[in-house]
Amino acid sequence: MAKMNILQAVNNALHIAMEDNEKVMVFGEDVGHFGGVFRATSNLQEKFGRDRVFNTPLVEQGIIGFANGLASQGSVPVAEIQFGDYIFPAFDQIVNETAKFRYRSGGQFSVGSLTIRTPYGGGIAGGHYHSQSPEAFFAHCPGIKIVIPRNPYQAKGLLLASIRDDNPVLFMEPKRLYRASVGEVPEEDYQLPLGKAEVVKEGSDITLLAWGAQMEIIEKAAEMAEKDGVSSEIIDLRSIQPWDADTICQSVEKTGRLLINHEAPLTGGFAAEVAATVQERCFLNLESPIARVCGLDTPYPLAHEKEYMPDHLKTYEAIMRTMHF
Amino acid sequence: MKNSSPETQESAVTFENMNGAYKLSVLKSMLRIRMVEEEIAKRYPQGKMRCPTHLSVGQECVPAVIGTLLSESDLAVSTHRAHAHYLAKGGDLKAMLAEIYGKQSGCCKGRGGSMHLIDEKVGFKGSTAIVGNTIPIGVGLALSQKLRGKNDITVVFLGDGAIEEGVFYEAANFAVVKKLPVLFVCENNLYSVYSPLKVRQPQGRKICDIASTIGLHSQEGDGNIVAETHRVLTTAIDVCRQGQSATFVELHTYRWREHCGPHYDNDIGYRSEAEFLAWKERDPIELYKTQLYKAKILDAEKLQVMIRQLETEIQDAFQFAETSPYPPSEQAYSPVFAQGVNINIAEVANG
Ligand SMILES: Cc1ncc(C[n+]2csc(CCOP(=O)(O)OP(=O)(O)O)c2C)c(N)n1
Ligand SMILES: [Mg+2]
Numbered sequence: 001m002a003k004m005n006i007l008q009a010v011n012n013a014l015h016i017a018m019e020d021n022e023k024v025m026v027f028g029e030d031v032g033h034f035g036g037v038f039r040a041t042s043n044l045q046e047k048f049g050r051d052r053v054f055n056t057p058l059v060e061q062g063i064i065g066f067a068n069g070l071a072s073q074g075s076v077p078v079a080e081i082q083f084g085d086y087i088f089p090a091f092d093q094i095v096n097e098t099a100k101f102r103y104r105s106g107g108q109f110s111v112g113s114l115t116i117r118t119p120y121g122g123g124i125a126g127g128h129y130h131s132q133s134p135e136a137f138f139a140h141c142p143g144i145k146i147v148i149p150r151n152p153y154q155a156k157g158l159l160l161a162s163i164r165d166d167n168p169v170l171f172m173e174p175k176r177l178y179r180a181s182v183g184e185v186p187e188e189d190y191q192l193p194l195g196k197a198e199v200v201k202e203g204s205d206i207t208l209l210a211w212g213a214q215m216e217i218i219e220k221a222a223e224m225a226e227k228d229g230v231s232s233e234i235i236d237l238r239s240i241q242p243w244d245a246d247t248i249c250q251s252v253e254k255t256g257r258l259l260i261n262h263e264a265p266l267t268g269g270f271a272a273e274v275a276a277t278v279q280e281r282c283f284l285n286l287e288s289p290i291a292r293v294c295g296l297d298t299p300y301p302l303a304h305e306k307e308y309m310p311d312h313l314k315t316y317e318a319i320m321r322t323m324h325f
Numbered sequence: 326m327k328n329s330s331p332e333t334q335e336s337a338v339t340f341e342n343m344n345g346a347y348k349l350s351v352l353k354s355m356l357r358i359r360m361v362e363e364e365i366a367k368r369y370p371q372g373k374m375r376c377p378t379h380l381s382v383g384q385e386c387v388p389a390v391i392g393t394l395l396s397e398s399d400l401a402v403s404t405h406r407a408h409a410h411y412l413a414k415g416g417d418l419k420a421m422l423a424e425i426y427g428k429q430s431g432c433c434k435g436r437g438g439s440m441h442l443i444d445e446k447v448g449f450k451g452s453t454a455i456v457g458n459t460i461p462i463g464v465g466l467a468l469s470q471k472l473r474g475k476n477d478i479t480v481v482f483l484g485d486g487a488i489e490e491g492v493f494y495e496a497a498n499f500a501v502v503k504k505l506p507v508l509f510v511c512e513n514n515l516y517s518v519y520s521p522l523k524v525r526q527p528q529g530r531k532i533c534d535i536a537s538t539i540g541l542h543s544q545e546g547d548g549n550i551v552a553e554t555h556r557v558l559t560t561a562i563d564v565c566r567q568g569q570s571a572t573f574v575e576l577h578t579y580r581w582r583e584h585c586g587p588h589y590d591n592d593i594g595y596r597s598e599a600e601f602l603a604w605k606e607r608d609p610i611e612l613y614k615t616q617l618y619k620a621k622i623l624d625a626e627k628l629q630v631m632i633r634q635l636e637t638e639i640q641d642a643f644q645f646a647e648t649s650p651y652p653p654s655e656q657a658y659s660p661v662f663a664q665g666v667n668i669n670i671a672e673v674a675n676g
Contacts, residue, residue: 057489125375303435
C-alpha cells in the first residue's frame with residue numbers, strides 16, 4: 001500500500017498498463033515530456049519512449065480519430081482530452097465512430113481497446129469551459145462505456161479495468177479531487193469491475209446515489225442527516241454506462257427512498273434515467289418521490305458557481321424533504 | 326515579409342510618416358496592456374480573481390497596433406488570452422476587471438471571467454476558452470458585414486496552436502471562396518501550453534504559407550516591432566476593407582509568463598531560461614521606447630506623465646472591480662433563455 005492522490009493513482013495505473021502490455025499507447029495535448037497540464041502522465045515518455053507516449057497537435061477530433069484508427073488495428077490507445085469541456089470538438093468521432101464501429105462493421109472489428117481519459121467537473125472557479133460534466137451526452141450513445149472514479153483506489157482499479165476492457169471506455173476523472181482526495185492504494189496491479197455500483201455504506205431509510213466528486217457531497221449530507229436520526233445507504237454508481245440497476249433497485253426496495261446527485265444540469269442528466277428505471281421497477285416500494293440534487297439548467301457559471309453546484313446543504317435539505325414527504 | 330497576392334500593394338500610409346501623437350498613442354496602448362497584466366499578476370495570488378487567467382505580457386505590440394487601425398464598427402473575436410485584444414478594441418478596463426472578479430458590473434455580468442470577455446458596445450463579439458471556436462464565428466461576422474455592404478472588417482485573433490484545429494481550415498476556405506472582409510491575426514508565440522511548435526507542426530513549414538496556400542492574402546512579420554507590425558497590418562486591413570481578399574497575418578512574438586496564471590515558469594523545463602531571456606531582450610515596449618527616444622518623440626518626462634496617468638486609471642479600475650457587488654442569487658437563471666420561456670427551476674442555494 002502507498003498513499004496516493006487521484007493523479008498519482010492514475011499515473012501509477014498508466015505505468016502498470018504500459019509495462020504489462022506493449023501495445024498500450026498514451027497521447028494527447030501536452031502529455032509527453034511534461035506529463036500533461038495536471039501531471040497525470042508524468043514520466044511515461046521518459047520510461048516508454050516517444051513512440052508510445054507523445055504530444056499531439058491541438059486537435060481533439062484528430063486525437064480521437066487517430067485513436068480510433070490505431071485501436072481498430074490492435075493498439076491500445078489511452079487518449080487524453082485535456083479537459084472534459086474540450087471533448088465536444090471530438091464529439092462526432094466518439095459518438096459516430098468510437099461507439100459504433102463494432103456494430104456497423106457487423107462485428108468484424110471494433111475500437112474496444114480505446115480508453116479516453118478526461119478530467120471533468122466544477123467547483124474550481126473554472127467558468128464555462130473548465131467545469132462541465134458531460135457524461136449524459138455520452139450515456140445517450142450505445143457502444144461506449146462511461147466510468148467515473150471517486151477516489152485514488154477506485155481510480156487505479158477502474159482505469160486498469162477500462163484500459164483492458166474490450167469496449168471503448170470514456171474515463172472521467174473528478175479534477176476537483178485530483179490532489180484533494182488522498183488514500184491508500186495497493187502498489188500492485190488490480191482491477192475493479194466495470195458496470196458495477198458499490199454500496200459504500202449500508203443504511204435503512206434512504207438511498208443516496210452519486211458518482212465521482214459528488215460522492216463526498218452525499219457522504220457529508222448523510223452525516224448531517226444521521227444526527228437527525230436518518231440512516232442513509234450510500235452508493236457510488238461508478239459506471240454510468242452500462243449502469244448497475246440491480247444494486248440500486250435492491251437498495252431502494254429496502255429503503256423506499258432515493259436521492260440522486262450529479263453536477264451536470266438537472267434536465268436530461270443521468271439521474272433522470274436512473275429515476276425512470278427505479279420507478280418502473282420499484283414502484284410499490286417507494287415511500288416518496290425520487291429526488292434529484294443537480295446542477296442548475298444554465299451554462300456553467302463563474303459568478304453563480306455556488307448557486308449552481310449541488311452541495312451538502314442542498315443535499316441535506318432534499319434528504320429531509322424526502323423523509324418527511 | 327511575405328506578400329502572396331501580386332495585385333495588392335503596400336499601404337500608402339507608412340508608419341514612418343505617422344505623426345508623433347499617433348506614435349505615442351501606440352506606446353500608451355502597449356504600456357496600458359502591460360501595466361494592467363502586471364497588476365493582475367501582482368494581485369492574482371490574493372485569491373479574489375479566481376478564474377483561470379492567461380496574460381499577454383510580452384505580446385503587447387500586435388494588439389496595441391491593431392487597436393489603432395480599427396474603427397468602432399469593426400468587429401473582433403478572440404481567444405483564452407483575450408485581455409489585450411479586448412482593451413485594444415476599445416474595451417472598458419473597469420468592465421474587464423470586474424468580469425475577471427466575477428462581479429455584476431463585469432462586461433458579461435460576471436458569468437464568464439477572464440477567458441470569456443464579450444462586449445457588444447465595442448464590437449468585441451467574444452473570446453472563448455474552447456480553442457478555435459471563435460474562428461468560424463468571425464467568418465460569419467465578416468459575411469454579415471459583406472451582406473450589409475459596409476466597409477467594416479472582422480479581426481479573428483488566434484494563436485499558433487489554434488491553427489491545428491480543423492475548424493481553422495474550414496473557416497479559412499469559406500472566407501476565401503466568399504472573399505470575406507476577415508483578417509486572421511495569428512500571434513505565433515511558439516507554444517501551445519507546454520508543447521513547442523516543433524512537436525506539433527513540421528519544422529521549416531510556415532503558418533503564413535499554409536494560409537497563403539489556402540488562398541488567403543498572407544503576410545508575416547516581427548510582432549515585437551511596432552513599425553513592422555504596423556506595416557503588415559495596414560496592408561492586410563487595406564486589402565480586407567477594399568474587399569479584395571480575406572487576409573492572414575502571422576506575427577512572431579513570445580509570451581513571458583506561464584501559459585495560464587501569474588507566474589514565470591521557465592524553471593519547469595518545457596522551455597529554457599535562455600530562450601526567455603533572449604526574447605526579453607527584444608521586449609516590444611523597450612524596443613519601441615528606444616526608437617521613440619531616438620526620434621525625439623519621447624522623453625523621460627513624457628513617459629513619466631504617461632505612466633502616472635495609466636497608474637491612476639488602473640488603480641481606479643481595480644478599486645471599482647473589487648468593490649462592485651456579486652450578481653444576486655436570484656439572477657442565477659438569467660439570461661439563459663429569452664424572457665417568457667418556462668424552465669425547470671431547481672433549488673438555488675443562498676449564495
Ligand atoms: C478545444 C480546446 N482544446 C484544448 C484546450 C487547452 N488549451 C488552452 S490554450 C491552449 C493552447 C493554445 O495555443 P495557442 O493557440 O498557440 O495560443 P496561446 O496560448 O499560445 O496564446 C490549449 C491547448 C482548449 N482550451 N480548448
Ligand atoms: Mg501559442
